Amino acid sequence: MNNTPILEMKNITKEFPGVKALDNVSFAVKRGEIHCLVGENGAGKSTLMKILSGVYPHGQYDGDIIFNGETQQFRNIRDSENVGISIIYQELALIPDMSVYENIFLGHEISNGPLINWNETIKQSTAMLKKVNLDVNPAVQVKTLGVGKQQLVEIAKALSKDVQLLILDEPTSALNEDDVDNLLDLLRALRQQGVTCIMITHKLKEVMSVADTVTVIRDGQTICTIDAHTEELSEQIIIKNMVGRAIDNIYPKRDHQRSTEVVLEVDNWTVFDRTRGRNILKNVSFNLKKGEIIGFAGLMGSGRTELALSIFGNPENYTLVDGQIRLNGEPKKFNHPHDAIRAGIAYVSEDRKKNGLILTQDVRQNISLANLNELAHQTVIDENQEVNVANKYKDSLNIKTPNIDQTVGHLSGGNQQKVSLAKWLFVKPDILILDEPTRGIDVGAKFEIYTIMNQLVEQGLSIIMISSELPEVLGMSDRIYIVSAGEITGELPIEEATQERIMHLATRN
Amino acid sequence: MNIKDLQRVLQENIREYGMFIALFVIWTAFAILTDGIFISSRNISNLLNQSGYIAVLGIGMTLIIVIRHIDLSVGFLAGFMGALAAIAMASWEWPVFVVIPVILLLGALLGLIPGFLVAQMRIPAFVATLAGFLIYRGAILVVTQRTGTIIIANDAFNAIGNGYIPDLPVSFLPETHKLTLIVGILAIIFYIFNEIKGRRTKQAYNFEVLSNEIFALKLIFVSLIMGGMTWVLSGYNGMSWTVVIMLLVVGIYHFITNRTVLGRHIYAVGGNPEAAELSGINVKKITYIVFAQMGMLAALSGILFASRLQSATTTAGTLFELDAIAAAFVGGVSAAGGVGKVTGALIGALVMASLTSGMNLMSIDISYQYIVRGIILAAAVIFDVATRNS
Numbered sequence: 001m002n003n004t005p006i007l008e009m010k011n012i013t014k015e016f017p018g019v020k021a022l023d024n025v026s027f028a029v030k031r032g033e034i035h036c037l038v039g040e041n042g043a044g045k046s047t048l049m050k051i052l053s054g055v056y057p058h059g060q061y062d063g064d065i066i067f068n069g070e071t072q073q074f075r076n077i078r079d080s081e082n083v084g085i086s087i088i089y090q091e092l093a094l095i096p097d098m099s100v101y102e103n104i105f106l107g108h109e110i111s112n113g114p115l116i117n118w119n120e121t122i123k124q125s126t127a128m129l130k131k132v133n134l135d136v137n138p139a140v141q142v143k144t145l146g147v148g149k150q151q152l153v154e155i156a157k158a159l160s161k162d163v164q165l166l167i168l169d170e171p172t173s174a175l176n177e178d179d180v181d182n183l184l185d186l187l188r189a190l191r192q193q194g195v196t197c198i199m200i201t202h203k204l205k206e207v208m209s210v211a212d213t214v215t216v217i218r219d220g221q222t223i224c225t226i227d228a229h230t231e232e233l234s235e236q237i238i239i240k241n242m243v244g245r246a247i248d249n250i251y252p253k254r255d256h257q258r259s260t261e262v263v264l265e266v267d268n269w270t271v272f273d274r275t276r277g278r279n280i281l282k283n284v285s286f287n288l289k290k291g292e293i294i295g296f297a298g299l300m301g302s303g304r305t306e307l308a309l310s311i312f313g314n315p316e317n318y319t320l321v322d323g324q325i326r327l328n329g330e331p332k333k334f335n336h337p338h339d340a341i342r343a344g345i346a347y348v349s350e351d352r353k354k355n356g357l358i359l360t361q362d363v364r365q366n367i368s369l370a371n372l373n374e375l376a377h378q379t380v381i382d383e384n385q386e387v388n389v390a391n392k393y394k395d396s397l398n399i400k401t402p403n404i405d406q407t408v409g410h411l412s413g414g415n416q417q418k419v420s421l422a423k424w425l426f427v428k429p430d431i432l433i434l435d436e437p438t439r440g441i442d443v444g445a446k447f448e449i450y451t452i453m454n455q456l457v458e459q460g461l462s463i464i465m466i467s468s469e470l471p472e473v474l475g476m477s478d479r480i481y482i483v484s485a486g487e488i489t490g491e492l493p494i495e496e497a498t499q500e501r502i503m504h505l506a507t508r509n
Numbered sequence: 510m511n512i513k514d515l516q517r518v519l520q521e522n523i524r525e526y527g528m529f530i531a532l533f534v535i536w537t538a539f540a541i542l543t544d545g546i547f548i549s550s551r552n553i554s555n556l557l558n559q560s561g562y563i564a565v566l567g568i569g570m571t572l573i574i575v576i577r578h579i580d581l582s583v584g585f586l587a588g589f590m591g592a593l594a595a596i597a598m599a600s601w602e603w604p605v606f607v608v609i610p611v612i613l614l615l616g617a618l619l620g621l622i623p624g625f626l627v628a629q630m631r632i633p634a635f636v637a638t639l640a641g642f643l644i645y646r647g648a649i650l651v652v653t654q655r656t657g658t659i660i661i662a663n664d665a666f667n668a669i670g671n672g673y674i675p676d677l678p679v680s681f682l683p684e685t686h687k688l689t690l691i692v693g694i695l696a697i698i699f700y701i702f703n704e705i706k707g708r709r710t711k712q713a714y715n716f717e718v719l720s721n722e723i724f725a726l727k728l729i730f731v732s733l734i735m736g737g738m739t740w741v742l743s744g745y746n747g748m749s750w751t752v753v754i755m756l757l758v759v760g761i762y763h764f765i766t767n768r769t770v771l772g773r774h775i776y777a778v779g780g781n782p783e784a785a786e787l788s789g790i791n792v793k794k795i796t797y798i799v800f801a802q803m804g805m806l807a808a809l810s811g812i813l814f815a816s817r818l819q820s821a822t823t824t825a826g827t828l829f830e831l832d833a834i835a836a837a838f839v840g841g842v843s844a845a846g847g848v849g850k851v852t853g854a855l856i857g858a859l860v861m862a863s864l865t866s867g868m869n870l871m872s873i874d875i876s877y878q879y880i881v882r883g884i885i886l887a888a889a890v891i892f893d894v895a896t897r898n899s
Binding site: 312314316336337338340341342347349354355356357358359360361365368369370372373376379380381383384387388423 | 710711714716768769770771773774776777779780781783784785786787788789790791843845846847848
């Protein structure tokens with residue numbers, strides 16, 4: 001292995017109005033390694049990568065980028081791509097209605113003059129797909145592929161540009177365990193072929209599994225760079241550097257509830273999905289007791305979100321074929337989320353930007369949205385009371401925002417999640433459904449969310465938590481249901497649950 | 510007084526004040542270019558009366574655009590409603606106080622049709638209302654086929670677009686319209702009283718409020734503008750019924766959009782329909798309501814226009830929808846949804862009407878007038894986008 005670094009970023013400083021996002025950061029990547037970049041949300045990882053890929057052009061920051069021994073001054077993304085740097089963002093940048101091969105060569109089409117050479121495009125796409133071990137027809141539309149496969153198409157696209165340095169921004173946040181393993185295997189294979197890779201991730205298990213080198217960034221500064229082959233590396237060490245303190249257990253302790261009072265019972269829940277033309281849930285039965293947290297574990301796409309949405313009365317695309325809900329023993333049917341909310345159920349969406357928040361509105365308006373009637377006299381909103389409510393939740397959930405008039409689109413992920421949670425706590429539910437409550441938020445904010453969850457169940461709420469992170473399911477639940485391909489394949493009390501048993505049940509169908 | 514504070518307050522609210530400033534600049538410019546004719550009582554009065562039927566359409570259109578749709582049918586719907594009103598009075602001899610509510614109700618009902626197509630059938634609003642555009646255009650021609658232009662002989666109806674509120678029968682201040690003055694003064698008192706009351710409540714809750722000086726400055730500034738407008742209007746025939754209707758509509762809509770649950774729900778649906786649905790808001794219902802109110806305002810616009818012309822013509826409503834859309838965008842509505850104020854649409858309509866009026870006074874050829882209005886529309890939206898991103 002050649003020991004000169006392929007990339008050096010020296011003394012990078014980047015300021016936004018009022019904030020120093022990066023403060024004199026230096027960062028070096030060796031040729032042919034997998035370099036993991038970790039840090040809490042807002043630490044500056046994404047900003048650093050945006051500078052590297054030319055999103056923030058030369059002149060908008062201080063410091064030097066040296067790539068392949070030459071100082072680079074990227075004016076835009078195209079400049080960085082031309083020297084062999086490719087970045088794949090968390091949100092995939094594929095055109096869903098175009099075919100795989102059109103997507104792979106989008107922006108650098110193979111052409112004779114103005115005409116695209118489709119035959120050559122298809123031929124080369126096939127070769128690229130082979131490189132990433134993706135066995136699909138290059139002519140299919142991207143939208144028919146799962147997230148994991150789409151990610152591979154993105155990588156194939158990067159490879160088609162003769163990439164030397166591949167940057168992946170949280171590539172696994174939307175993938176299930178199998179797809180994650182696939183992806184990590186692929187990264188190892190690419191390393192063999194000489195592709196250098198920078199991976200930004202929150203998942204320390206993955207870091208431990210693939211990283212050659214780890215760099216930790218905190219508050220816009222490089223905290224440390226650890227060589228995994230020569231120095232001691234553990235999740236504890238990384239976490240300690242990320243948060244600046246040691247967190248022994250990120251799941252706060254709570255006495256497991258043994259109440260026998262059943263608040264919610266769902267029987268034989270069978271749901272037909274009109275867009276997919278099949279039953280996505282088959283005879284699902286479960287119950288929830290007062291003051292309990294039940295975890296729904298399973299692979300991505302196993303039907304957990306659909307289960308939550310169909311119970312919550314979201315009619316979109318789903319038809320209830322069979323099944324019954326009993327709330328405190330009484331049969332109920334919800335035709336619209338409105339009915340479910342009135343009955344004391346709240347659903348915090350897994351996708352806070354798409355389904356949770358009104359990004360154009362401020363913190364105050366988002367918090368009050370689902371329960372405006374409580375603030376209104378004859379439908380006229382009492383804004384002063386609304387301000388009080390918003391401030392109350394801002395303080396109690398420790399939402400970090402200059403004030404409640406801040407547009408939520410400008411808040412960090414963790415704080416957006418807290419606003420989303422505040423909105424649903426304000427409807428004063430008895431049952432709270434949390435769908436991936438900590439996706440894409442940092443360790444510190446996670447700990448706060450877990451603490452809030454514990455406080456809520458102590459106050460007598462009951463929580464259904466859907467999570468794809470097994471440690472989270474194991475750390476927070478009193479009981480665990482495992483869902484696989486639309487069916488419940490197992491129920492485990494927390495004492496009997498292990499990661500292995502859950503995975504075994506989750507992959508049974 | 511702290512100039513820095515004032516600067517900060519202005520900067521934070523530049524988007525809100527921007528349109529008022531633009532209108533002020535346009536009026537000042539035309540006042541100079543026309544040697545003051547532009548700001549004469551007579552011209553301002555005419556200008557307000559001319560913008561009435563576009564302003565009410567623009568207000569409705571703002572809400573349509575806020576929920577991420579568009580309505581191209583409102584121009585000819587207005588024309589059609591005006592024609593029906595004329596026929597109801599001329600041929601069926603219905604009394605005017607029956608005709609107006611019936612036409613408004615009919616407009617709201619017709620608005621439910623695109624509402625149904627968009628909410629229930631999921632047809633793009635552009636297409637659904639383009640169909641309406643063609644249908645209503647044909648409908649106008651059908652109902653006016655035998656008669657051509659229908660003359661309206663009803664004085665009460667025609668007063669809506671041409672008449673002014675009556676004056677007090679006193680000889681005091683002969684050259685001015687006393688009732689207009691009194692209404693204006695009452696409005697200023699009401700405004701000041703309301704602002705002070707709101708500020709007191711906020712202080713009682715320990716909320717941050719504007720500093721005393723800036724608050725006083727704001728009160729004086731707004732009062733001066735209101736007073737000035739009142740004075741100008743009272744110098745001619747006083748306040749017209751069109752202005753009264755326009756102010757009522759904008760007042761009611763401002764209240765609904767800012768203070769009520771319905772208003773908040775409309776903006777939530779515009780900002781993120783999926784999130785709104787999951788928050789228990791019935792997005793379909795909101796879509797129906799917004800299209801229905803648009804239909805009702807289209808009917809009102811038709812009444813205002815027919816009354817102003819004292820007749821229903823075969824071409825009534827032509828291009829109204831595009832003027833209304835322009836007014837809404839000049840007024841700061843965002844095509845991305847969820848953002849935009851109804852007061853903005855009123856100002857937008859006034860800006861566009863002022864351009865026409867001012868350029869007419871300067872005898873600028875109509876061809877250049879279109880070009881200038883196009884540039885102003887683009888500039889307004891550029892300003893809006895630029896200040897939104899910063």
